[in-house]
Amino acid sequence: MTFPTPRESCLWVPTLALHGVFLQREPSSPVPTFLVIDQPTQVYFPSDSFDEAVASETGAHTAEQADGVVDDLARTKRIFAALARAHSSFEGKLQIIVVDHADHLAWEEHANIKQVANWRGDQDYLIPRAWLAGD
Secondary structure, eight states: OOOOOHHHHTTTHHHHHHHHHHHHTTTSOOSOSEEEEEOTTTTTSOSSOHHHHHTOTTOOOOHHHHHHHHHHHHHHHHHHHHHHHHHHHTTTOSEEEEEOSOOGGGTTTOTTOOOOOOOOSTTOOSSOGGGSTTO
């Protein structure tokens, strides 16, 4: 079993630990039973999907660059594995919401991780264009 390195987890692991303490105080705990983590894999995961980056038809990636992408994906998978373990250890009492650029290749092996939406298309945005002024 591999764990995220300190650099990968220094911000959210203490938060998970604190939530564990607060969950033990339930129902008297004033802390919500959900946690939102914004882009924990930002430094590792490429903006393109892993498949596109490695199997680029243009041949733009050298073997060294491909190895870097593989390493980044491995680190990203460790982050999602740690989050899945935390969720399981709290017996589902803590909902962990992750907003990230990482695609399904980073978390697909974990049954308790669900994708709600993917806003990667040219016309697909978090805020619908019709809501924006001037459109």
